[in-house]
Amino acid sequence: xxxxxxxxxxxxxxxxxxxxxxxxxxxxxxxxxxxxxxxxxxxxxxxxxxxxxxxxxxxxxxxxxxxxxxxxxxxxxxxxxxxxxxxxxxxxxxxxxxxxxxxxxxxxxxxxxxxxxxxxxxxxxxxxxxxxxxxxxxxxxxxxxxxxxxxxxxxxxxxxxxxxxxxxxxxxxxxxxxxxxxxxxxxxxxxxxxxxxxxxxxxxxxxxxxxxxxxxxxxxxxxxxxxxxxxxxxxxxxxxxxxxxxxxxxxxxxxxxxxxxxxxxxxxxxxxxxxxxxxxxxxxxxxxxxxxxxxxxxxxxxxxxxxxxxxxxxxxxxxxxxxxxxxxxxxxxxxxxxxxxxxxxxxxxxxxxxxxxxxxxxxxxxxxxxxxxxxxxxxxxxxxxxxxxxxxxxxxxxxxxxxxxxxxxxxxxxxxxxxxxxxxxxxxxxxxxxxxxxxxxxxxxxxxxxxxxxxxxxxxxxxxxxxxxxxxxxxxxxxxxxxxxxxxxxxxxxxxxxxxxxxxxxxxxxxxxxxxxxxxxxxxxxxxxxxxxxxxxxxxxxxxxxxxxxxxxxxxxxxxxxxxxxxxxxxxxxxxxxxxxxxxxxxxxxxxxxxxxxxxxxxxxxxxxxxxxxxxxxxxxxxxxxxxxxxxxxxxxxxxxxxxxxxxxxxxxxxxxxxxxxxxxxxxxxxxxxxxx
Numbered sequence: 248x249x250x251x252x253x254x255x256x257x258x259x260x261x262x263x264x265x266x267x268x269x270x271x272x273x274x275x276x277x278x279x280x281x282x283x284x285x286x287x288x289x290x291x292x293x294x295x296x297x298x299x300x301x302x303x304x305x306x307x308x309x310x311x312x313x314x315x316x317x318x319x320x321x322x323x324x325x326x327x328x329x330x331x332x333x334x335x336x337x338x339x340x341x342x343x344x345x346x347x348x349x350x351x352x353x354x355x356x357x358x359x360x361x362x363x364x365x366x367x368x369x370x371x372x373x374x375x376x377x378x379x380x381x382x383x384x385x386x387x388x389x390x391x392x393x394x395x396x397x398x399x400x401x402x403x404x405x406x407x408x409x410x411x412x413x414x415x416x417x418x419x420x421x422x423x424x425x426x427x428x429x430x431x432x433x434x435x436x437x438x439x440x441x442x443x444x445x446x447x448x449x450x451x452x453x454x455x456x457x458x459x460x461x462x463x464x465x466x467x468x469x470x471x472x473x474x475x476x477x478x479x480x481x482x483x484x485x486x487x488x489x490x491x492x493x494x495x496x497x498x499x500x501x502x503x504x505x506x507x508x509x510x511x512x513x514x515x516x517x518x519x520x521x522x523x524x525x526x527x528x529x530x531x532x533x534x535x536x537x538x539x540x541x542x543x544x545x546x547x548x549x550x551x552x553x554x555x556x557x558x559x560x561x562x563x564x565x566x567x568x569x570x571x572x573x574x575x576x577x578x579x580x581x582x583x584x585x586x587x588x589x590x591x592x593x594x595x596x597x598x599x600x601x602x603x604x605x606x607x608x609x610x611x612x613x614x615x616x617x618x619x620x621x622x623x624x625x626x627x628x629x630x631x632x633x634x635x636x637x638x639x640x641x642x643x644x645x646x647x648x649x650x651x652x653x654x655x656x657x658x659x660x661x662x663x664x665x666x667x668x669x670x671x672x673x674x675x676x677x678x679x680x681x682x683x684x685x686x687x688x689x690x691x692x693x694x695x696x697x698x699x700x701x702x703x704x705x706x707x708x709x710x711x712x713x714x715x716x717x718x719x720x721x722x723x724x725x726x727x728x729x730x731x732x733x734x735x736x737x738x739x740x741x742x743x744x745x746x747x748x749x750x751x752x753x754x755x756x757x758x759x760x761x762x763x764x765x766x767x768x769x770x771x772x773x774x775x776x777x778x779x780x781x782x783x784x785x786x787x788x789x790x791x792x793x794x795x796x797x798x799x800x801x802x803x804x805x806x807x808x809x810x811x812x813x814x815x816x817x818x819x820x821x822x823x824x825x826x827x828x829x830x831x832x833x834x835x836x837x838x839x840x841x842x843x844x845x846x847x848x849x850x851x852x853x854x855x856x857x858x859x860x861x862x863x864x865x866x867x868x869x870x871x872x873x874x875x876x877x878x879x880x881x882x883x884x885x886x887x888x889x890x891x892x893x894x895x896x897x898x899x900x901x902x903x904x905x906x907x908x909x910x911x912x913x914x915x916x917x918x919x920x921x922x923x924x
Contacts, residue, residue, distance in 0.1 A: 268340060271456050274736065277737070285747050285749055286747055287672050288468070288672065290466065297329060298328065300462060300463060301326060304462065308349065309385075311383070311395075314392075316387065317386065319348045320385045322348060353441055354445065359389075359393040368404065368430060370404070370405060374849040378843070378844040380843065405426070408425045408426055409858040413862065418851075436541050436542050464747075468729065468787055469785040470731055471731070471745065472745070491579065493514065493515050493552060493562075494514015494515050495510060496511065497528065506525060512898035513895075513898055514579070519574045525567050526565065530562070530563040558577060559578070560575075561575050562576060569858065587608065587619075588619060589626070589902055590630055591882060591883070592630065592633050592635065594879060599638065600637070601639045601906065602627070602630070602638065603641045604619060604642055607648030608648055619656065620652045620655035623659070637691040638692045639915045642694060643700060645701075645704040646701045657681065657706070657710040659688075660688065666679050667752045667755065668753040668794060668797065669752050670750065670752075671749065691808075693719075694707070694708050694717045695721050695912065696765060696767060697722045699725065699779070701727045702725075702727045705760045705764065710754075712768065713803070714803055715803050715804040718769060718809050719765065719769070720767055720769040721771055721911060722779075724764040728759050729789060732746070733745070753793070757795070761782070762788055768813050771826065771914060772830045772833065775836060778836070812922050815918075816918050819917060825871055832867050873908055876909065877913065878907075
């Protein structure tokens with residue numbers, strides 16, 4: 248469940264609760280019916296579901312135990328084991344209790360923040376912030392909540408000052424003046440958030456219900472969810488690259504921060520040469536009005552970003568190393584950049600082909616079969632004319648897509664035979680086969696994967712690994728081996744939908760990559776490896792199993808070349824300065840993130856050191872990511888680079904740079920050299 252939902256849950260229902268409760272229960276009932284009848288592994292609607300929904304919602308509402316008092320939690324906890332019965336009986340009156348308690352708690356905290364704002368706040372205190380991996384108990388007295396808020400606000404003020412510069416001495420000299428400005432900013436942000444919850448915009452109650460249904464769905468597995476087509480496009484999901492655009496894709500992290508996910512080549516953001524993936528957007532300014540992202544509604548921000556009314560926008564961003572900067576962006580009309588396959592030729596003497604598959608997209612509305620598999624085939628035809636001696640298929644950061652496309656693509660690289668086994672909720676197994684004899688490319692191959700390669704990517708890597716057709720290189724994948732479909736709650740009135748998990752796929756050995764992921768033949772160190780969001784970290788993920796006594800007949804290639812290449816690669820990686828740095832940085836990262844964090848005295852020196860504790864780590868990561876590798880790279884002879892317009896040229900240059908600075912691609916080139924010896 249996203250925290251943005253949890254913070255807003257139930258309060259806006261107060262005035263229209265009686266009218267909406269009935270509709271909510273109708274939708275709950277229909278969602279439950281779909282999940283019970285269609286889900287791959289349905290769960291009963293019982294006390295376990297009630298506990299999951301209650302605890303997940305309460306944790307999201309008050310994860311720091313700074314909102315509800317113990318007596319208020321106890322008042323709501325009487326519903327903890329009853330939500331399943333409410334849903335079955337279509338009785339959603341329990342919402343009213345949540346509304347009343349939540350509103351009371353929010354108004355109390357608002358009053359506390361206003362009181363704290365009127366009081367003097369020393370910037371070097373005797374207070375201490377304590378951290379815990381488990382939840383703190385709820386406070387029994389309101390004064391304790393106020394005391395915690397005072398400590399947290401003081402910490403946030405010092406943190407805001409500390410983020411403004413890496414020069415501690417300079418900041419300390421101006422702490423009083425800077426602290427006064429920061430105090431005003433922090434208090435404004437606190438009050439803005441609580442006021443936005445107490446005064447929701449029109450229609451906000453519907454979005455809360457929608458999210459609540461999704462939490463209900465997530466009890467069955469992390470990939471089942473509710474949605475409707477009337478929901479407005481959100482700033483946190485994507486920013487258009489068509490029409491007038493800033494040329495950015497963004498996402499929202501666990502801290503509700505807006506993070507740059509991708510800079511679109513050729514767009515306004517790209518041309519600043521400042522904005523990078525991972526930068527945090529702090530503020531936006533347009534038409535002489537400034538908006539703080541932490542406070543402004545997503546609707547307001549989305550309107551600024553997407554509306555033609557705002558042609559010029561100033562963004563203030565923070566880099567991972569703490570550097571804050573501002574850029575003025577003028578929107579421009581951009582062509583839609585297809586998120587599609589592309590290829591390059593790597594090396595001169597014995598060139599190898601490189602194909603990036605960003606996702607397994609398909610042409611849903613076309614009978615011409617112009618999807619991912621056909622695009623890969625076209626690139627291979629071009630590369631074969633370059634007399635390549637090997638092929639790299641790059642599935643790093645490929646989150647999956649169409650199963651039809653990946654089945655067709657897997658068949659292109661094996662002679663013929665089974666590629667997977669699909670099971671439904673009734674344990675009916677269907678063997679998926681490639682009936683086309685021959686391969687579009689029969690030379691040595693490397694498939695690159697990482698901790699973000701999921702679903703269809705894992706399917707393809709698993710087939711290549713089981714046939715010994717390619718060396719799988721990189722990091723253990725996500726571990727998602729389930730398939731979903733979108734079903735309407737009412738066939739005759741398709742307004743509400745459920746994305747539901749209906750099938751699970753197994754490898755031709757009978758094993759499954761579900762929960763465990765694909766383990767590469769050659770494992771390479773990667774930054775933040777232990778912190779990546781894999782399936783096994785999701786509490787409701789479907790567990791791993793296998794098909795017993797599955798004896799499918801298929802012809803494997805010898806595994807001796809793969810084992811030898813893996814051995815040579817390990818020796819090379821163990822002594823490679825770049826990979827050694829990754830391992831060293833990971834040790835420092837794990838020390839910061841996996842060990843229990845020590846109590847932090849709320850003084851400027853301590854807060855400054857805490858804020859900048861990752862600066863050197865991010866410097867090392869950036870230096871590694873920006874370093875060009877030794878291999879040469881060029882377009883195929885069939886790429887008409889001279890005919891590119893400015894946008895296409897920028898896009899091509901961006902792709903070349905991303906490949907040229909990828910140390911994992913460099914090792915893939917080295918592995919192909921070993922295979923060719």
